Amino acid sequence: MAHRAVKLFFLLCALSYALVTIAGKSYYDVLQVPKGASDDQIKRAYRKLALKYHPDKNQGNEEANKKFAEISNAYETLSDGEKRKIYDAYGEEGLRQHMANGGGGGGMNMQNIFEQFFGGGGQSEEEEERIQKGDDVIVDLDATLEDLYMGGSMQVRLGILIYASNQQCEMLMSSIIVKVWREKNVIKPAPGKRRCNCRNEVYHRQIGPGMFQQMTEQVCDQCQNIKFEREGYSLTVDIEKGMQDGQEVVFYEDGEPKIDGEPGDLKFRIHTSPHDVFTRKGNDLHTTVTITLVQALVGFEKKIKLLDEHLVDIGSQGITKPKEVKKIKGEGMPLYASNKKGDLYVTFEVLFPNSLTQEQKTKIKEVLG
Structure with missing residues (x-):
């Protein structure tokens, strides 16, 4: 009877696994590796994704935090030989039952996994240094203040920026879509074998009774030969509202x-183009408005268009002094990864007349004298 119950349990686990596989991503999908991936492939995939989605790099981004938790959970299972076997055979439900029955301990905190992998734990910086990386490619992207304020659409091909008209812009709530054509060297298999993964190995050679000499020898594996081929493909770069000068969008x-x-990383570095009306300082916008002497003395009604063309009232009912600065809260640039905005600062220049008639002088004296 007990034997039948065990068989039934594992059958239910297998069915649950099948349903999970159909309904959602497997741990292999989460880490973007094939099911037969080696331990080294799993480590490299976790390293790349954990750096990309770590909460410290994505503050306020709930989607990235969820992704980081998924990645850490997947790595915790697939990096453990026993857990991986159970997961491969019976899926998440089987693994949960195994853990509930006292198998494999109580699990790990996702931050602890990260710290152990990148320093302060089992994976040291020496292992990080042993992995050689190709060169990073840095591409400068010029964005207008309008782009970074409200979103727009632009295409990039071979380093040339082509801006769409306002009617053609693909407007989004929080980002600009940038379509990029990228060409790079891609490693392809070639006929023959080559020396690879070369390393120095130490061995001892006996040179006499009770006498040994330590020797170092370079040992290499035989790998598939390779060649470089040039390939082109499209990338979509997501530039979010409020990004600052020098901020990067990274494709690992x-x-x-x-x-x-x-491979190295592809980095798109954002640069804000100069604007005719507004100057950006951090999250604030600054502009200068010229008014007449009469307006400065008696007050005025005036509105200005902001970057998304909505109107902001900057009028005054009192006296406005030359170089006076008016602060309008919440009308500046959007804050990155936030619903808040900076402030708008308007500096007033007063336009004085070039000359006055004697009659005008007399009237001014009567009023102000």
């Missing part, structure tokens, strides 16, 4: 390839 491992190592 899309840089230059490295033989027997990891």
Whole structure:
């Protein structure tokens, strides 16, 4: 009877696994590796994704935090030989039952996994240094203040920016879509074998009774020969509202390839183009408005268009002094990864007349004297 119950339990686990596989992503999908991936492939995939989605790099981004938790959970299972076997056979439900019955301990905190992998734990910086990386590719992207304020659409091909008209812009709530054509070297298999993964190994040679000499020898594996081919493909760059000068959008491992190592990264670095009306300082916008002497003395009604063309009242009912600055709260640039905005600062220049008639002088004296 007990034997039948065990068989029934594992059958239910297998069915649950099948349903999970159909309904959602497997741990292999989460780490973007094939089911037969080696331990080294799993480590490299976790390293890349954990750096990309770590909460410290994505503050306020709930989607990234969820992704980081998924990645850490998947890595905790697939990096453990026993857990991985159970997961492969019976899926998440089987793994949960195994853990509930006292197998494998109580699990790990996702931050602890990260710290152990990148320093302060089992994976040291020496292992990080042993992985050679190709060169990073840095592409400068010029964005207008309008782009960074309200979103727009632009295409990039071979380093040339082509802006769409306002009617053609693809407006989004929080980002600009940038379509990029990228060409790079891609490693392809070639006929023959090559020396690879070369390393120094130490061995001892006996040179006499009770006498040994320590020797170092370079040992290499035989790997498939390779060649570089140039390939082009499209990328979509998501530039979010409020990004600052120098802020980067990173595509991990899309840089230059490295033989027997990891590719570098492709980085799009944002630069804000000068604007005719507004100047950006951090999250604030600054502009200068010229008014007449009469307006400065008796007050005025005036509105200005902001970057999304909505109107802001900057009028005054009192006296406005030359170089006076008016602060309008919440009308500046959007804050990155936030619903808040900076402030708008308007500096007033007063336009004085070039000359006055004697009659005008007399009237001014009567009023102000």
